[in-house]
Amino acid sequence: AKITMQQESGQEGICGDFNGIKKAGFQAGKELHAKWGFGVPRQDLLFPSAIPLHVPQKLPSSKRCSDEKRQKATQICQMEAAHAAGWSFAECLGDVCDPHTSTAEEMKLAMHQ
Numbered sequence: 001a002k003i004t005m006q007q008e009s010g011q012e013g014i015c016g017d018f019n020g021i022k023k024a025g026f027q028a029g030k031e032l033h034a035k036w037g038f039g040v041p042r043q044d045l046l047f048p049s050a051i052p053l054h055v056p057q058k059l060p061s062s063k064r065c066s067d068e069k070r071q072k073a074t075q076i077c078q079m080e081a082a083h084a085a086g087w088s089f090a091e092c093l094g095d096v097c098d099p100h101t102s103t104a105e106e107m108k109l110a111m112h113q
Contacts, residue, residue: 012032012035029087029091029092029095030080030081030084030087030092030095033084033085033086033087033091034084034085034086034087056088056090056091056094057088057090058090059090059093060090060093060094060097060098064094064097064098065093065097069096069097070093070097072096073092073093073096073097074093076092076096077089077092077093077096080092
């Protein structure tokens, strides 16, 4: 099935906000999970019942996250995910290891906080 919708004021999403600008950086994932990490509020559901919330626990594969990057990501996520609402350690690792969401510069900054 394909759902097509028009832009609405204040619309947010994991990949972007329907404004043509992709979200970048693992901090974007952290911010979204803080707001939506516990699921969509009942009053905002598009369908009569919610899909059960699934919080990933499986860590990213070595194909997606090299040993070197995983070590850095682990250090970052031990600091970042510990104080983040609705953002699991595994989700943080996935966001930090993903080259589309995490930049080398952002990782350097996070490592020196």
